[in-house]
Amino acid sequence: MNVLTYNVCAAGNSAGTCVRDLTPERRKTWAGQVSALIRSRNVDVASFTEMCYAQVGLLKRALPGYRLVWYGYAKGGGPGREDRCRTLWSDLTPDTVPPDGKTFGIALALKNGIEGPPPLRRLLRADHAPSTPGETIHPRGLLCATGRVGPRRSVCCVTHISDTETPRQIVDLVSAYAGDAPVILTGDFNREPGHNQLTDVYGMGLGQGGYTEVDAEPCGVARRGGEHTTRGGRKIDYIFASEADYRPGGAEVVRTDPELSDHLALTGTLIGTEPRPRRDGGPWRGSYPASERRRRGRRR
Template identity: 30%
Template sequence: MRLLRRLFHTLSIAVLAAGAMIGTAAPAAAETPVPEFPYMVNYKLWHWNISGYKMSRGSTTNGLIGVAASSIQNRSADFASFSEMCYGQYTALKNALRDANWPVDETNFSRWTPSISGDDHYCNGQDFGNAIFAKKPLGNASRWTLPSDGTDEPRTLTCVNTEDNVYLHYCTTHITTETPNNANQLRYVLDRLEAYHTSGHAALIGGDFNAQPHYGRLNGWYSSSLNTANNGSNTGQYRELDDNDSGNCPGYGEFTALHPPAPNNAPPCSATQPLAKVDLMFVRESRLLREFGGGYSGDSLDIAKSCSGIAATDDYPAKSCSDHRIIIGSVTLFAGKDGTVSAF
């Protein structure tokens, strides 16, 4: 009986996976919780550190909001997250996405997490923090404050799920630049993701990690199956969505920040990738189950140069909307409870 049950579940997974790949009907209605066995689904992810105060000074009228809203729509994002956002920019983007009919439910598609509240040094007295937007109606949001780095900006982790899938969580974070606190915060975030895994849930994350793929403190993140000249000695369970880019530093991916790293932290492909890659997206490798069609890809996009009032610097040209690139990812994974074949 146990063998037959295992075979039934395995065959069910294969049928559902095949359906997902050939474009048959969706596995569950929007108002119905997903079944407690795995099914395959694709998510399109989008993240941007907009430097909302450092560069745009909290502006909602310099072109930044329009660039973000258009990109989210054009890339058909299911989840979009932001670092370094002013609360006024968050509100303006909500309105822009509503006007564009992007969310399914225009009253329940975003979550805000402040890291600095009402400080005149940030956002002209507005809150400053991170945000998540979702095309489908959102369910619960979980928020954690990361271990302190000794500065006046508490760093956070936020995770959300949609109402139609309580077993899949999208998370965002902005890790400190301060060392060794960067490593402490990375471990804390990883522990939260692994807690989701232990409970049978899947978690995806996009954010500004302020660590490059080849750094030793990310070895516990990257899967041991990833072992390239550009990124080796890994012991973890996760794949970064741009780590399989064969054209841009395999195992490392394409740069995301316009400021050059310190000389001793130069990327392994400095000749072709001279700038830092610090904005990352991760999925747990066990959720991919490639024999059933699971997979992933990622990219970073050129920065729009259409934001008024931003002067040129040594790192970026005039009118650059941020000093970070937008990163996008696509991942096909098993997103139900206990999402691996070996769980049955």
Template identity: 30%
Template sequence: MTRARRRLRYLIAAFGALALTAQLGINSPEAEASTDLRFWHFNMCGNVCWQPDAPHNYLPGTDSRGEVTVRAAQIVESVGNYSPDIVTLNEACYSQYRGIRAALVAQGYHATYASSGTGGQCDDYDASEGNGFGMALFSKQPIAAPRETHNLGTAANPNLLLCADTALGSRPVKACSVHLTAASAEQRAFQATNLAALASGWHATKPVVLMGDFNAEPLDPVMAKFYSHSGGEGIFHEADESDADYSASWPAGAVRGRSGEITFSSEATSPPTLKKIDYIFLSGADFRAVEGDSLYGGERRISDHRVYRGGAAWQ
């Protein structure tokens, strides 16, 4: 039996033994997109969010290595239930990525990963391999090689962008896993400017999909670089821009705006921090009928972020 098959069998066994489905919210009433194209994003929080005896610790009394495996199993199940065309992950430990990759490749996905550091955010096994905290991108269609990365920051303050030339059905697209810095607004604005410029250049020849944690809320000035409406100067629709439950900030009479469901929650503050900082941006000239769905896993969730899914149709 190959290593990939052994890993897949282990993950499948973990699903039944731990009854994980509900914790990522994948049984929510909005579980199915009504559009042809599907997108799935999650900031995993590596194994940083794991703490002994915390409510979200699925294996009380164990070390973080076991918890890494559990997170991988949950993600594979959630992706399998939704069947997205493109999947992106932020803050993924390399050991987590290996397990997820083995299972999703067995389901027909193609994968690429870029490490953004070693140790610290992941366990010693990751660090010893020279791989650590990073990001991943999966596609139902082949991913062009070699792996494509861009530094959105500077030499002193790098910020990695992972992209791939792939396709949605038969149409080529440029897809990227984005994670802008939380370190400072100045660095984030610099990175966002570079990202928007790259996206504009790519869009001269193909549709563009940007998915990830931008570490800024929709009405933050830096996000104007991406939205094509509501005061924005960018080229994108955002998956959850038409959710009427979050319309308080929309322009008068508008049917969409810079808003959407909560994608990040933390009880580290009082009151808890609740905000949207994860996005699925789709080039507006190419996509229509966008929709988004943020899934809350309840008290026993596995990250301070929520799974964020989107749908769209071709123009």
């Protein structure tokens, strides 16, 4: 099963690191480039963060047959700033604003459509203090939808969190929604692989969570790592999957030409495992060092 995740930086950002990529000429190529990348790699599930609602319609036209699922939780540009989702994309489509006015958010594209329960759209709570006192806390969200990925039905999720939302919150919400179903969890976690909070996500003997990461097993040696996914040289975008149901098949970071974001697209392959009893955690459960578990327990 092939998966892609891409932070598209569609409204620009306060740091100005991707505004240069949103020229009229480059935006005209956006849907064509992204759809060609998805088709050429036969992607089963694609996820997008920092996306504008206007791009959903553009991508729908470029990807007939895929089901697009959208969750908008903010207005592009942030509190007190112009809605760049409207101003930047209105020259390509008149359909820039959804009925609820939330033009900025996250999205999924599923090749085989959705089935089962209604999608989960959840605005996250700030459950961790910001790194800088008085820092503005921006809305963050989680979107999940159930669809057939390869031969099995899986819950496919995308999230975008900052330092004020913990990965633990995401894991708990996904678990409550998915139950015993296989899970593919993607998005921008704004944390590099060695961050201690990702211990709640990683399984594979690399943490206390239940997820494998698509590029965490080169040459059969499990690790936290992978190529950087931002122009600044950080790995903060991930493709995780429940380790009881999938094992990693390799990943690749892909540059578009011209560049369309200050992030790079992350693509990867997941290989389905034989069905096993749920909650046994897959082949690596129990191998995370007991000493680390004790240290974490003392901090609590």
